[in-house]
Amino acid sequence: MMTEPTTPAPLPPSLITYLAQRDAQHADAVRTALASLTDRERALIKDAAVMGYVRGTMHPKDERIPKDGQILAEVIDACLAFPDLYPAINSTLADSTRAVFAEVHAERRRQDEKWGEQNHPDGTGSTHQRDVANSARAWCKDAFGSGYGTWSDVLAEEVAEANAERDPARLRAELVQVAAVAAAWVEAIDRRAAQAEDGDTR
Structure with missing residues (x-):
């Protein structure tokens, strides 16, 4: 015998009010935090957050989540590869240093394409x-x-x-x-x- 799905009971008005107030408090806290930052700090956070989201969507679901330091390094490395899209992070480097890092980034990609991921003993x-x-x-x-x-x-x-x-x-x-x-x-x-x-x- 099949039973019809039950309709969830509506939330109590007091709980709805509480959740709305909590969301408003969180939004206020975010606005306050952003307002306390300099334009430079906001730009850096924006670049890192957007690239972090992009890298997160690309991460295979069956692989472990990298450590914070590795995530940070991957995000910055990816931002450096696209200076036009992520100008804040790229502008932290002198033009000469940024050009060298771009070459290093390209060389690392060539190494991975040729040899794959390398995991040797430190020795x-x-x-x-x-x-x-x-x-x-x-x-x-x-x-x-x-x-x-x-x-x-x-x-x-x-x-x-x-x-x-x-x-x-x-x-x-x-x-x-x-x-x-x-x-x-x-x-x-x-x-x-x-x-x-x-x-x-x-």
């Missing part, structure tokens, strides 16, 4: 690697102290310090420094090229 933190890091620091300090320091010396020190770390958080921090130094070196090469070109045109 860091050995006694030998710590000794190498100490030597690299001493070499870099002496080189710059003598006035002969080079980008190669700086990057070699940063790479050696990354290789010396076994703790994942500290290793990650060192690798970010490696990437930053490499980007700065590329920017310096570009500046030299631009200066040489300007000199040739005079």
